[in-house]
Amino acid sequence: MSAGRRLPVLLALGACAASASPLAAEPMFLSRQYNRCTSCHYSATGGGLLTPYGRSLSRQELSTWGRSPAGTAPTTPGHGEEAFLYGALGDSLSPLDLGFDTRPSHISITSSGYTSSSDILMTADLQAAFRSHGFTVYGEFGRQPLFKPPLGPGTRYDSYEWWASYQGENGFGIEAGRFMPAYGINFADHTSFNRAGLGFDFLDQLLGVELSHSGGHHLLQVALAPGRAESILHGNEDGRQAFTTTGRLQWDTSSSSALVVSGQYHAKSNVQPEAAGGGLAFGFSPLRRLTVWTEADLKQQSTNTGAPLYVLLNETSFEVYRGIWLKFGPQLQTAYNNTSGGTWRLAFATEFFPRTHWHLEVDYYRDEGRTINIVTKTLLLQAHLYL
């Protein structure tokens, strides 16, 4: 395969690797009246280590066959198949919560008549959290496959997320450390155009502070940082060390619908011009098993004189049977200065949760260039084990 023909395949491979990052959140659970990530995750932006409540929910409500037999106590912290290592350690580690997240995967990518396939261990991460009296200390450490230059290709062992936070009874909260800033909808697929396309890929955490206020109907999050954590902690290797801020306001219009307004800004860095953007998202669940999220964003750079970059996407999730979800997601991303450019994507996924913390996923993407005649088809098979 020539270098020119290999390029789309390699880009798709990198994108798919990002999609398998362990930061997966599941906005589809809006259909269960969970409009905040913090019901089930320690992180306010979703994904990562599950709380004891999230672990219990994973077993009792999400898995096809994991639910406790009728008449038995559903969950005792530290015990049962929902606990860390299936409860092998009991509550001996209490009050520390641990989790192990790994995702062996297979990727097959076809573009311009060429196909590339590979088996990849996406992640193998140990996650830990301690929470008491409103304070939370959180961290993870594990294997990170690196596909994109300048970090990749290769593998390293590192932590992509660690932070400490305090959540007051009055709704105000503060978080400091390395974390993914809140912006838009944190879809499980990090290659979604509102994630990777806007600078929220799986290694785009900030090293900074986030202030928040949570109320009965709203969640406001504002992050401030001197730059991207990768750039600061790893020798500024990609030159993206510049003041960055994001803001996100979620308004719960009902128990199963929410409106989200987001904004972002980063100053000029060594490799990126000053840029700012914003977005609007709305999600609702018209049926008990159906969730529909739609998001529109734009981002403009100071060096551009023409049109900004636009992103428009939808993710519709439907639970066809307990623990079996189908997803459909049309996505559009234009190019700077060219609203006719960019990429169309059709994303399809089937997710199966047979038992607690067993998550089998099949993803298919069809990416089509809007100005160049290249179609890239990607098939991703994942076994997500969350022990």
Place this chain on the structure above:
Amino acid sequence: MSPGKSSTRALALAALAAALAGTAASADDVGSAWQVSRGDVRVVCPMTVGGSFEAKTSSLSGTLTLSAPRPATFSGTLAVDLRSLDSGIGLRNEHLRDNYLEVGKGSGYEQAVLSDIRLDGDSAVQGRTGFSGKLQLHGTTREVKGQAEVHRDGNSVRVDASFPVSVSDYGIPKPQYLGVGVRNEVQVKVSLVATPAAAPAGAR
């Protein structure tokens, strides 16, 4: 989790009854009776981690009879079957019904009942009005106050009412499960349609 949902349903039912009573009557309708033909009760439960969920039921029944026009006062009751409360999640429903509302304890626990309903205005009210009533829930009776919106449509009356309920006032254990709980005050929202019922013997 979510024991608070069931309690809120009961409350919502009571509010609905109150609103119904308020809208249906007119000053010269003393003794007239109104029966709930259909209704929905939603209990909005704010969670301690932020956000909220709703417990819903359509199991609302009852008949109210106007006993005094100014302020409009009603005899009779509105009742919600708490066993039918549905929060959309099985485990949450179980906790709500069994651990918090304790519907298995029988009489006084299976239903939420609203009685002694009185409107702030007279019985001819249309539009928004305040109301009060006595809510029996979890074996305990307390006064509740709320707001109702009353609309007449031909022979029927539509009422949308809401009122807050403090879970602890009714001796309901604090709803909490694995670190996630329901805040003490839940909001009960009731929508019902009532139609004229046969007046009870001796009402006039």
